[in-house]
Amino acid sequence: MTSVAITVQRGLAGETPRDETFTVPYSEGMSLLDGLIWIRAHADATLAFRYSCINANSCKECVVSIAGKTEYACTARLTSSAVTVRPLGNKNLIRDLVTDTVPPKEKLGAVTG
Amino acid sequence: MGDAVTHLKTDVLVIGAGGAGMYAAIAAAQHGKQVLLLDKSLIGRGGATIMAQMTVAVAMGEQAPDHWTRHHADTLTAGRGLCDEELAALLCREGPDRIREMDEWGVGWTREDGHLKQVMAPGHDGPRCVFVDFLNTGPAVAKTLRAKIAKTDGIRRVSNLSVTSLVTRDGGVAGAVALDLNFGKPVTIAAGAVVLAAGGLTRLYRRNSASVNMGGESYALALDAGASLIDMEFVQFFPIGHLAPRLVGMDPIMWDPFRYKLGGRLLNGNMEEFIHNYGATDSGTYTAPRDVTAYAIVKEAEAGCGSPNGGAWLSFEHIGEATLRDAFGPVIDRLARNGIDLTTHPVEVAPIAHYHMGGIRVNEQMETEIAGLYAAGEAVGGANGANRLSGNAITEALVFGEVAGRNAAQNPNTPGWQAEWAQNAIGDIARLSNSGDNRSGLEFGALYGELQSLMWEKVGLMRNAPGLAEALSRIREMQTIDLPALHPRDTGAFALGVQEWFDLRAALATAEAITVSALNRTESRGAHQREDMTDTDADQAYNQRIKRNGAHIALDTLPVRRADIEIITSGAAE
Ligand SMILES: Cc1cc2nc3c(=O)[nH]c(=O)nc-3n(C[C@H](O)[C@H](O)[C@H](O)COP(=O)(O)OP(=O)(O)OC[C@H]3O[C@@H](n4cnc5c(N)ncnc54)[C@H](O)[C@@H]3O)c2cc1C
Ligand code: FES
Numbered sequence: 107m108t109s110v111a112i113t114v115q116r117g118l119a120g121e122t123p124r125d126e127t128f129t130v131p132y133s134e135g136m137s138l139l140d141g142l143i144w145i146r147a148h149a150d151a152t153l154a155f156r157y158s159c160i161n162a163n164s165c166k167e168c169v170v171s172i173a174g175k176t177e178y179a180c181t182a183r184l185t186s187s188a189v190t191v192r193p194l195g196n197k198n199l200i201r202d203l204v205t206d207t208v209p210p211k212e213k214l215g216a217v218t219g
Numbered sequence: 220m221g222d223a224v225t226h227l228k229t230d231v232l233v234i235g236a237g238g239a240g241m242y243a244a245i246a247a248a249q250h251g252k253q254v255l256l257l258d259k260s261l262i263g264r265g266g267a268t269i270m271a272q273m274t275v276a277v278a279m280g281e282q283a284p285d286h287w288t289r290h291h292a293d294t295l296t297a298g299r300g301l302c303d304e305e306l307a308a309l310l311c312r313e314g315p316d317r318i319r320e321m322d323e324w325g326v327g328w329t330r331e332d333g334h335l336k337q338v339m340a341p342g343h344d345g346p347r348c349v350f351v352d353f354l355n356t357g358p359a360v361a362k363t364l365r366a367k368i369a370k371t372d373g374i375r376r377v378s379n380l381s382v383t384s385l386v387t388r389d390g391g392v393a394g395a396v397a398l399d400l401n402f403g404k405p406v407t408i409a410a411g412a413v414v415l416a417a418g419g420l421t422r423l424y425r426r427n428s429a430s431v432n433m434g435g436e437s438y439a440l441a442l443d444a445g446a447s448l449i450d451m452e453f454v455q456f457f458p459i460g461h462l463a464p465r466l467v468g469m470d471p472i473m474w475d476p477f478r479y480k481l482g483g484r485l486l487n488g489n490m491e492e493f494i495h496n497y498g499a500t501d502s503g504t505y506t507a508p509r510d511v512t513a514y515a516i517v518k519e520a521e522a523g524c525g526s527p528n529g530g531a532w533l534s535f536e537h538i539g540e541a542t543l544r545d546a547f548g549p550v551i552d553r554l555a556r557n558g559i560d561l562t563t564h565p566v567e568v569a570p571i572a573h574y575h576m577g578g579i580r581v582n583e584q585m586e587t588e589i590a591g592l593y594a595a596g597e598a599v600g601g602a603n604g605a606n607r608l609s610g611n612a613i614t615e616a617l618v619f620g621e622v623a624g625r626n627a628a629q630n631p632n633t634p635g636w637q638a639e640w641a642q643n644a645i646g647d648i649a650r651l652s653n654s655g656d657n658r659s660g661l662e663f664g665a666l667y668g669e670l671q672s673l674m675w676e677k678v679g680l681m682r683n684a685p686g687l688a689e690a691l692s693r694i695r696e697m698q699t700i701d702l703p704a705l706h707p708r709d710t711g712a713f714a715l716g717v718q719e720w721f722d723l724r725a726a727l728a729t730a731e732a733i734t735v736s737a738l739n740r741t742e743s744r745g746a747h748q749r750e751d752m753t754d755t756d757a758d759q760a761y762n763q764r765i766k767r768n769g770a771h772i773a774l775d776t777l778p779v780r781r782a783d784i785e786i787i788t789s790g791a792a793e
Contacts, residue, residue, distance in 0.1 A: 118712060135465030135557070147664025151716060152709035158260045158430045162270040163468040164358050165430065167261060181468040200401060201713040211369070212262050212378040214399055214406065217255070218225060 108132045111188040112141050114153065119199045125190070126150075132186055139168055139179040142191075142203075155179065155203040169194060170203050179203075224645060225399070225406045228634050229255035229375070231627045232395060232410035234382045235437070237266035238613060239596025240416035241364035242317070242620030243627065247414070248373040250628035255408065256374055257397060259381030259718070263365040265432040266418040267597065268616060271357030272470045274340055274348030276610030277314035282337035282346040286787040287311040289344055294611060297342050297508070298576075298604025299745040300760045301450065304782035305583055306602040310611065310618050317617040318349060326363040327351055340479065340609045341506050348610045353548040354473060360613065380406060382436070383721045384644035385413065385444040391590035392444065394636060396644035398721065403714045405648040409636035412591045412627035415441060415579065416620060419597040420729050421454070424572035425668075425675035428460060428472050434722050435729030437598035441579045442728060442772070446587040448765045449600040449777070450577035451729075452736035453746045455607055456680050458512035459485070460571025462530040466557050471571055473550075474533055475609070479505050481546055485512070486532040486565065487524045493531075510606050510746055513570040517680055520569070530569030535561040570680055574612055576603040576746065577736070580764065585623035591632045595623035601762070601780075605745025651717045652710050659704040663719040666701055670694070670726055678734050683751040687738040694734060698727045732765045732772060739763060739774055 110132040117123040128149050130141045139157055146153045158165035160180060168179040171192045179191070197205035210216060231247040233240045236258035244256040258265050278290040290311040295302050322328055322335075329336045329352045337346045351359040368374050379400040386393045386407075394409040420435035421427040438448055459478065461471040477483060482505060487493045492501070497515035499507035507515075516531045526532050535543060540562050544551055551561075559566060578600030585593045596616040603611060673693060677686035702724055707716025740763060742756035743749045761776040 133465070135467065137467045146715070147662075147668065151662055151664065151707075154709070154713045154715055158265045158432055159270050160430060161428075161467065162272070162430075162470040164269045164470075165260070165264040167264060178468075183467065201711075204713045206401075208261060208378045208401075212376050214225065214377050214380060214401070217227065217375040217377055 108186055110141065110184050110186055112138070112145065113188065113190040114145075114203065115192040116153075116202050118201050132184060136184050137180050138172065138182040138184055138189065138191065141184055142179060154201040156207070167207070169207070171195060225404070226409070226636070227255060227406065228409045228636070229253050230411045230634070231255070231414065231624070232408055232412070233257070233414045233416060233624070234395065234440075235266065235415070235417035235596070235598075236262040236376065237416065237418055237596060238268035238360055238364065238616035239598070239620035239623070240414065241368055242617050243414045243416055243595050243624030244374050245364070245367055245371055246621045246624030247628040248371045250625055252373065252628040254374045255410070256368070256376040257380045257382060258378055259400070260432050261378045262376050263361045266430060267433060268613070269357050269361040270428070270430060270470055271360070271613055272354035272473055273356060273476050274338065274350045274610045275318065275356060275613040276340065276343065276348050276608060277318045277614055278311065278347060279315050279318060279335055279337060279349065281334040285345055285347060287315065288784055288786045289788065290314070290347060291784055292786050293343050294603070294608050297606050297608040299606055299755070301604035301744070301762060301779055303601035303762075303780045304784070305780050306599070308782050308784055309583055309622065310602050310615050313618045313621070314614040317614070317621060321360065321363060321617070324363050324367050326359050338480070342508060342608045353550055354470070356613070381718060381721065382417070382440065383648065385440050385592070386640050386644070387444050387589060388640060391632065392592040393640060394634065396641045396648070398648055398717060400713060400718060403652050403711045403717060405645045407636070407638070407641050407645070409634040411632040411634045412593065412630040414593045414595055414623045414627050415598055416595040416623070417598060419575040421572040421575065423671060423674050423726055423730055424454070424679060425671040426460065426569070427572040428457065428470065429572070434726050436725040437594065438578060438732060439725035439728040441587065441592070441594065441598075442732065442765070442767050444589055444592060445767060446589050446592060447580045448578060448732055449580045449762045450604070450736075451600070451732045451765055452740050452763065453576035453605050454572055454733065455509065455574040455576060455746050456513045456570040457573035458509050458516060458570050459533060459568035460573070462526070462567040462569040463528045464558060464566070466559070469553060469557070472573060474566070474568060477535070477546060478533065481535060481538050481542065484534045484537065486534055487519045488526055489524060490532065493519050493524070508606070509609070510748070513680055514748060516569055526567045528567050528569070530567045532565040533568045534565035536563065536565065572679070574607055576600065576605065576607050584626040585619055586626060591630050593623040593627045595619040605747060648717065651707055651720050652714065658706060661701055661705045663705060663716065663723060666697065666705065667719070667723055667726065670697065670730060674730055674733075678730070678737055680748060682737050682747070682749050684738065687734055691731070691734045691738065694727055694730050698731070702727060735772060735774055736763050736765060
């Protein structure tokens with residue numbers, strides 16, 4: 107079976123970010139999100155990333171930065187060459203690939219006053 | 220715990236912000252109540268509503284004369300004798316009002332010659348289904364409701380707040396406890412009335428069209444609060460879900476309308492049509508019911524006549540390129556990006572878990588047996604019986620959402636709260652959030668994957684008594700042994716492990732309810748197919764009800780609720 111190396115930026119807000127590389131089984135046509143889901147289920151159950159719809163590309167929750175470009179993890183296709191994923195640079199970091207993309211009026215802080 | 224738990228108070232709490240929850244929130248606010256709308260994902264994005272790409276069934280009578288009683292008759296036929304006929308009537312009768320209201324709010328239903336365009340779909344007696352082109356129905360519905368919510372006074376909304384438990388008091392609902400995902404902390408909510416609209420359960424199956432948030436939480440929360448569930452054995456498998464090659468960025472159930480519109484041919488591994496061998500007519504009409512088509516594909520593959528990945532071929536090769544481009548529009552380019560050229564190659568399709576007919580038992584006000592607790596959307600059981608007519612689910616979400624929100628607003632309870640009512644639920648979150656190291660070595664990914672395989676193989680499309688019994692004993696073992704020993708590895712901000720523990724707990728409770736119901740229904744009917752009992756038994760034309768009984772669940776049967784509705788066939792639109 108072929109595999110692909112996925113490097114992911116890790117760390118909580120306020121920590122010094124670190125890069126970690128995972129080797130993921132590769133099959134033709136798979137998405138970066140498929141790879142991240144595999145890592146969380148099989149390699150590191152602490153990796154944080156946002157997603158909901160997986161296939162439909164409708165929720166638009168899975169945006170990350172791939173090789174410096176903003177993309178949906180669920181439509182970005184993996185190839186057999188290594189890839190690096192980082193959280194969006196223009197949003198506040200929460201953890202790993204998760205940034206604060208919740209609209210301001212939908213935050214708990216906004217309703218507790 | 221140390222620090223104080225965040226506490227919120229509202230007249231009406233709505234759990235889940237899909238089509239049903241958003242409509243309920245709008246309706247309750249329009250009736251003068253303060254509403255709090257929560258979603259474990261982002262508001263309007265987490266569930267099935269935004270993913271729906273196809274059609275919405277409503278007797279608008281715009282394309283051709285129609286009447287809601289005809290839609291009702293088709294719904295009952297599809298439901299194989301088990302529809303709650305009053306709930307089905309509510310869905311069909313009020314559907315047109317919701318569709319017009321959505322139209323006023325700017326959803327943009329596709330029009331033709333000055334009227335709403337309505338198309339045929341399997342099981343309907345005429346062109347009845349509205350939609351938003353191209354494959355944009357769900358996103359348009361979700362966007363319209365989000366915009367309407369933003370403009371409606373009295374609705375507070377919070378994303379990434381995941382309800383883990385309902386709080387009840389003296390036979391009534393008092394509120395809920397939720398996990399604040401962004402900080403990994405518990406939140407308590409006091410509410411006069413609660414609308415449970417947290418969607419369906421298809422994530423429990425290995426092959427599914429679900430988002431990550433469709434894991435049966437509605438049913439588990441309701442059961443735990445003391446409400447009952449009905450028809451849990453009826454999980455709908457969509458017959459021609461995409462199988463291969465890997466398709467990204469597209470809903471796996473997208474083929475149906477095209478097959479229907481263009482006449483896509485369903486072929487076995489020998490490139491021969493086969494549905495007619497299973498008692499349905501299909502070639503040239505494509506009207507074989509969903510359950511028959513799903514059954515035929517699985518049986519054909521079992522007999523060694525499947526496509527290479529164990530499904531069937533879907534071929535559009537006999538259709539000209541120009542016609543294909545016209546029908547598929549920009550979708551053709553999205554397919555090309557997936558390396559799919561329909562003019563030269565068929566694709567592989569196979570059944571996929573898609574929708575749940577069963578669910579929370581409610582009356583026509585959408586109220587459960589627990590005072591002040593309402594349900595709406597796919598969470599509700601009954602309207603679709605043993606098999607759902609295509610296009611009925613969005614209508615159900617909008618209609619039932621409005622009814623639930625309106626009635627919840629009229630509920631006289633005032634929110635009351637004492638911290639100790641929620642102690643156990645808060646304790647669960649606190650304990651999981653502090654566990655940190657994973658001593659047992661059990662992993663969520665492996666356990667959830669095992670459950671999905673078990674459900675797919677033993678509680679899926681083809682069932683038999685030994686398989687169901689085996690599944691049930693493993694599910695119960697996972698509940699009593701594995702779940703308590705599972706400790707999240709991550710804690711704090713966006714610790715998905717804490718959420719996953721609750722996901723597994725809800726999945727197991729829901730899986731138990733499905734499996735017990737399936738084991739007890741000793742016949743085949745609609746979406747429930749027993750290999751060991753292939754006939755439909757007229758004496759089992761009843762609904763099965765599941766209720767909590769201490770640590771376990773109890774099952775009994777109820778007569779189907781009938782309604783005496785005369786079909787109105789003549790006359791113009793209304
Ligand atoms: C891919 C796909 C295509 C479909 N196409 C069609 C179609 O063409 N026509 C049709 O009629 N039907 C279709 N359906 C079915 C239909 O979309 C659904 O039945 C309907 O949208 C359900 O609406 P809902 O509001 O009940 O649930 P959902 O839209 O699923 O919303 C439920 C919400 O609850 C949230 N939630 C879950 N648990 C919790 C919790 N514990 N706390 C807080 N929030 C929670 C979820 O995040 C989600 O946002 C399709 C379904 C799918 C999956
Ligand atoms: S996961 Fe929904 S758009 Fe990517």
